[in-house]
Amino acid sequence: MQVDWLLPESVSTPALVVDHGALVANVATMASRMRERGIALRPHAKTHKSLDVAALQRAHGAAGLTVATVGEAEVFAAGGHDDLFIAYPVAAQRDKAERLVRLSGETRLSLGVDSVQGAELLVAGGLGGRISVLVEVDTGGHRTGVPPGDAGRLAEAVSDLGLEVGGIFTHGGHGYWSVDAPGGAARDEVERLAVAAESLAVRGMSAGRVSAGSTPTALGSASAPVNEERPGTYVFNDRQQLQLGAAEPAQVALAVAATVVSTAVAGQMVIDAGSKSLGSDRPPWLEGFGIIPELGGAVVTSMSECHGIVAIGDRTPPAVGTMLRVVPNHVCPVVNLFDEIVLVDGGRLVDRWPVSARGHLS
Amino acid sequence: MQVDWLLPESVSTPALVVDHGALVANVATMASRMRERGIALRPHAKTHKSLDVAALQRAHGAAGLTVATVGEAEVFAAGGHDDLFIAYPVAAQRDKAERLVRLSGETRLSLGVDSVQGAELLVAGGLGGRISVLVEVDTGGHRTGVPPGDAGRLAEAVSDLGLEVGGIFTHGGHGYWSVDAPGGAARDEVERLAVAAESLAVRGMSAGRVSAGSTPTALGSASAPVNEERPGTYVFNDRQQLQLGAAEPAQVALAVAATVVSTAVAGQMVIDAGSKSLGSDRPPWLEGFGIIPELGGAVVTSMSECHGIVAIGDRTPPAVGTMLRVVPNHVCPVVNLFDEIVLVDGGRLVDRWPVSARGHLS
Numbered sequence: 001m002q003v004d005w006l007l008p009e010s011v012s013t014p015a016l017v018v019d020h021g022a023l024v025a026n027v028a029t030m031a032s033r034m035r036e037r038g039i040a041l042r043p044h045a046k047t048h049k050s051l052d053v054a055a056l057q058r059a060h061g062a063a064g065l066t067v068a069t070v071g072e073a074e075v076f077a078a079g080g081h082d083d084l085f086i087a088y089p090v091a092a093q094r095d096k097a098e099r100l101v102r103l104s105g106e107t108r109l110s111l112g113v114d115s116v117q118g119a120e121l122l123v124a125g126g127l128g129g130r131i132s133v134l135v136e137v138d139t140g141g142h143r144t145g146v147p148p149g150d151a152g153r154l155a156e157a158v159s160d161l162g163l164e165v166g167g168i169f170t171h172g173g174h175g176y177w178s179v180d181a182p183g184g185a186a187r188d189e190v191e192r193l194a195v196a197a198e199s200l201a202v203r204g205m206s207a208g209r210v211s212a213g214s215t216p217t218a219l220g221s222a223s224a225p226v227n228e229e230r231p232g233t234y235v236f237n238d239r240q241q242l243q244l245g246a247a248e249p250a251q252v253a254l255a256v257a258a259t260v261v262s263t264a265v266a267g268q269m270v271i272d273a274g275s276k277s278l279g280s281d282r283p284p285w286l287e288g289f290g291i292i293p294e295l296g297g298a299v300v301t302s303m304s305e306c307h308g309i310v311a312i313g314d315r316t317p318p319a320v321g322t323m324l325r326v327v328p329n330h331v332c333p334v335v336n337l338f339d340e341i342v343l344v345d346g347g348r349l350v351d352r353w354p355v356s357a358r359g360h361l362s
Numbered sequence: 363m364q365v366d367w368l369l370p371e372s373v374s375t376p377a378l379v380v381d382h383g384a385l386v387a388n389v390a391t392m393a394s395r396m397r398e399r400g401i402a403l404r405p406h407a408k409t410h411k412s413l414d415v416a417a418l419q420r421a422h423g424a425a426g427l428t429v430a431t432v433g434e435a436e437v438f439a440a441g442g443h444d445d446l447f448i449a450y451p452v453a454a455q456r457d458k459a460e461r462l463v464r465l466s467g468e469t470r471l472s473l474g475v476d477s478v479q480g481a482e483l484l485v486a487g488g489l490g491g492r493i494s495v496l497v498e499v500d501t502g503g504h505r506t507g508v509p510p511g512d513a514g515r516l517a518e519a520v521s522d523l524g525l526e527v528g529g530i531f532t533h534g535g536h537g538y539w540s541v542d543a544p545g546g547a548a549r550d551e552v553e554r555l556a557v558a559a560e561s562l563a564v565r566g567m568s569a570g571r572v573s574a575g576s577t578p579t580a581l582g583s584a585s586a587p588v589n590e591e592r593p594g595t596y597v598f599n600d601r602q603q604l605q606l607g608a609a610e611p612a613q614v615a616l617a618v619a620a621t622v623v624s625t626a627v628a629g630q631m632v633i634d635a636g637s638k639s640l641g642s643d644r645p646p647w648l649e650g651f652g653i654i655p656e657l658g659g660a661v662v663t664s665m666s667e668c669h670g671i672v673a674i675g676d677r678t679p680p681a682v683g684t685m686l687r688v689v690p691n692h693v694c695p696v697v698n699l700f701d702e703i704v705l706v707d708g709g710r711l712v713d714r715w716p717v718s719a720r721g722h723l724s
Contacts, residue, residue, distance in 0.1 A: 012457050012724045046667060068668045088668060091621045091634065091683045095374050114626040117682035136626070143669055144624040144632050173666065259453045262506040264476040264498070270506050272453065275695055277723050280642035304535065305408060305694055306430045306450060306723070307505055320479035321453045332667055333637055336699070339721050359701050361639050361668070362374045 006347030007323055013259040014277040016338040020345045022253035023235060030234050031060035037222045042066050042085060044232030047332045049357035050341060051079040053235055066230045070099050071360030077107040085110045087169060087230060089118050089136060089144055097125025104130035110166050112136045114145050119158045132166030133158055134209060139192035140185060141173030148192040152199030167209030168196050175216040178285055179243050186220025197225045216246040238331040239291055255325035263317035269310050273326055274303040277337055281330040290326040300326060368709030369685055375621040376639040378700040382707045384615035385597060392596050393422035399584045404428050404447060406594030409694045411719035412703060413441040415597055428592045432461050433722030439469040447472045449531060449592060451480050451498060451506055459487025466492035472528050474498045476507050481520045494528030495520055496571060501554035502547060503535030510554040514561030529571030530558050537578040540647055541605050548582025559587045578608040600693040601653055617687035625679035631672050635688055636665040639699055643692040652688040662688060
């Protein structure tokens with residue numbers, strides 16, 4: 001694998017480094033692919049948590065943003081985003097109901113729901129008439145969502161409680177289960193959302209927004225009845241997306257800049273990026289926690305919090321102080337570990353963007 | 363397992379909740395055990411990253427603090443801590459050398475070193491005469507540090523470069539390799555630091571500080587030549603420490619408060635704490651990513667960023683909206699994901715403490 005951009009000498013490691021050209025190309029490409037297919041693009045902002053990246057996405061025609069938490073919605077609403085979907089079955093109690101009421105006065109707000117209990121909490125929280133809800137459908141990822149055939153029944157119950165049903169949505173998370181999984185997961189999203197839409201239709205309800213998405217399934221599921229896609233990772237990409245065939249090496253726009261700090265133990269070198277900067281996510285089909293393009297794709301084999309260990313066998317280790325880049329396994333939790341994105345262009349540091357919604361977990 | 367403290371209703375999930383009584387007891391117990399043994403306690407602040415917890419440790423007689431990064435040192439120095447040890451082979455280049463020079467004017471500063479190259483960077487950065495360095499010794503963890511017998515040679519070389527050698531240190535990280543590992547790792551720390559100290563002595567150098575430490579090995583290695591211990595996790599403890607026998611259930615002072623958000627998929631429930639609040643750390647000898655005391659120790663079997671999936675078989679799931687606590691596998695990266703610690707006492711929220719050094723990775 002190859003990442004064709006350089007690191008400026010002025011970066012202090014570990015740092016989150018993004019290549020501006022690759023980022024813009026990723027945003028533009030996904031936007032144009034969705035436009036060609038007549039699909040609304042509502043990118044998931046949990047990946048970048050950045051008002052700057054979100055502004056780029058809107059400038060390229062994104063219909064709105066997807067977020068995962070009430071806290072993220074608050075940050076993006078405060079940043080001027082007027083159409084937010086919390087693609088999550090929020091349990092709207094304690095201060096969350098109040099915060100959602102406030103948010104609904106600031107932005108067009110839609111929310112996931114996958115149970116009558118969850119809908120009742122929304123109603124008890126005073127959200128009737130203020131938001132629309134999308135019924136979550138389990139299309140094979142088996143995380144949240146009702147079986148496709150049950151969507152109509154839940155939609156009706158939710159509507160009877162006084163909530164506006166704005167559509168149905170799914171996340172084909174099983175596209176991450178193996179390197180061959182994305183194709184089948186994308187088909188499942190389309191076919192099972194069709195079943196779900198039909199279960200609304202027989203009750204005289206229109207599905208409205210039919211929303212699917214993840215970076216590896218976005219292109220494969222971008223066809224009727226789906227009319228909205230919510231990929232997130234595509235803006236930066238990562239080692240996982242490369243392996244899944246969802247990104248080419250030139251589309252990897254982000255790396256963690258690290259420095260070699262120790263070569264004292266034979267057969268390995270240690271960099272200053274560990275689990276507190278690379279995260280510990282590792283699907284069973286990946287070895288280690290990131291790869292280093294400068295070292296021919298050498299793998300970060302193990303980590304502690306501020307140490308990444310790279311097995312190098314009997315090769316001569318780089319000198320202590322050598323700076324290099326690590327492409328992490330999964331970029332979303334990595335971005336959430338940093339306060340800023342260091343933006344580079346051709347080896348020049350061009351800007352620093354805050355990760356505005358870092359944290360904001362609740 | 364059992365955690366005997368309650369969650370206040372006013373907590374918004376996911377949240378980092380710490381029981382004040384258990385925390386104070388943990389801090390006091392470790393302090394008195396080290397005092398009894400005549401060992402200086404220099405707790406590792408990477409676990410809590412909190413000025414409030416650090417103040418508690420100093421009030422109980424800690425000799426100083428240990429940190430992992432220059433950024434953490436800056437936060438604790440600004441908070442008035444006057445004796446900081448960065449137990450890390452910092453590559454002092456670019457702005458890091460300047461920051462270290464500045465820090466050395468604000469606090470007594472010591473630093474790890476495990477290579478001549480690393481020492482040369484310190485000297486080139488103008489740190490000679492401003493800091494003392496401790497030579498890192500690999501006592502079996504095979505992460506960083508020179509072999510015990512090589513410590514004297516490195517100490518001499520470092521001293522010849524004009525740096526003050528303040529001692530030797532190790533981290534018996536192999537105490538985490540299996541549930542039976544702590545005893546052997548503690549013995550290794552003592553025996554191999556003795557070899558290292560001897561390799562300095564034959565060169566006419568005194569070892570000075572002989573520093574060991576980790577929570578599972580702290581008691582076992584608290585004997586001559588060791589004169590300083592650096593445990594971190596003991597303030598909060600976690601699932602890993604319970605399994606290693608380094609903590610009793612009553613000593614678990616921290617949990618991630620979470621809410622049941624979905625029971626739509628049969629055989630499981632989903633909580634709003636995923637990898638962005640529980641971290642993804644998992645030693646090979648632990649199943650899953652955390653346990654839920656309220657549910658008889660049920661395990662978080664898989665996660666995505668904002669979802670924790672708990673297999674419950676054919677048990678009736680709790681209602682959506684039910685709040686419960688998760689004891690995470692490894693507390694250090696978890697604390698680093700939150701901006702504040704919610705302090706509770708007998709089910710009452712008594713304070714909110716900022717995680718002042720959250721991030722500060724470089």
